Amino acid sequence: NAGVTQTPKFRVLKTGQSMTLLCAQDMNHEYMYWYRQDPGMGLRLIHYSVGEGTTAKGEVPDGYNVSRLKKQNFLLGLESAAPSQTSVYFCASNQGRTEAFFGQGTRLTVV
Amino acid sequence: GQQVMQIPQYQHVQEGEDFTTYCNSSTTLSNIQWYKQRPGGHPVFLIQLVKSGEVKKQKRLTFQFGEAKKNSSLHITATQTTDVGTYFCAGGSSASKIIFGSGTRLSIRP
Numbered sequence: 001n002a003g004v005t006q007t008p009k010f011r012v013l014k015t016g017q018s019m020t021l022l023c024a025q026d027m028n029h030e031y032m033y034w035y036r037q038d039p040g041m042g043l044r045l046i047h048y049s050v051g052e053g054t055t056a057k058g059e060v061p062d063g064y065n066v067s068r069l070k071k072q073n074f075l076l077g078l079e080s081a082a083p084s085q086t087s088v089y090f091c092a093s094n095q096g097r098t099e100a101f102f103g104q105g106t107r108l109t110v111v
Numbered sequence: 112g113q114q115v116m117q118i119p120q121y122q123h124v125q126e127g128e129d130f131t132t133y134c135n136s137s138t139t140l141s142n143i144q145w146y147k148q149r150p151g152g153h154p155v156f157l158i159q160l161v162k163s164g165e166v167k168k169q170k171r172l173t174f175q176f177g178e179a180k181k182n183s184s185l186h187i188t189a190t191q192t193t194d195v196g197t198y199f200c201a202g203g204s205s206a207s208k209i210i211f212g213s214g215t216r217l218s219i220r221p
Contacts, residue, residue, distance in 0.1 A: 033208070033209065035211070041213060042117070042199065042211050042212060042213035042214045043154070043199065043211035043214075044211075045208060045209070045210060045211070048208050056208070058208065059210070090153060090154070092154075092209075094209075097141060097142050097159075097203045098159070099144070099156040099159065100144070100146075100154075100156060100201070100209060101156070102153040102154050102155070103153065104153055105153050
């Protein structure tokens with residue numbers, strides 16, 4: 001089983017550029033999440049989805065957009081990247097209040 | 112909004128010593144989960160507690176959920192070098208989103 005797969009694994013962007021991070025899960029989970037992890041800050045929830053076609057804001061949603069057009073995919077978009085968005089991004093999925101499975105992470109640097 | 116605080120931020124212990132991390136929520140939780148993240152890795156689920164006052168053990172790890180369902184702790188007895196990593200608690204709310212604590216980074220002197 002692949003579990004949760006994130007692409008790309010690494011990316012360097014220039015300030016103002018846009019990009020989309022893709023998260024795919026093959027466990028038929030209803031819930032999907034995007035987190036960012038900065039040193040000493042733990043995991044902060046950006047956006048999440050409780051089902052296909054639904055999205056909701058988390059703790060730090062500004063500067064990001066998401067879409068869940070298919071149940072297995074959750075996309076995170078940065079419309080105009082800023083250096084403050086340099087971070088490691090993790091996608092996770094679960095089936096309601098159960099164990100969350102995480103992807104390997106995407107290391108994003110904005111210069 | 113819901114906040115989950117975790118202390119301490121860092122803990123450096125001698126191998127063989129015990130370790131404890133504490134998690135406190137600003138709101139009553141439906142459940143609490145614990146995860147471990149090895150350096151350079153991704154969080155991996157350890158356990159979930161649901162009932163008020165619940166205590167669960169996994170070998171040298173003991174997890175507790177407070178009576179009011181607003182706090183939790185993870186205790187490791189006689190740490191080993193394989194315990195190195197960051198331990199996160201994660202609180203489940205009625206809205207089903209998972210809010211993580213800031214984590215406790217454990218390092219160990221052999």
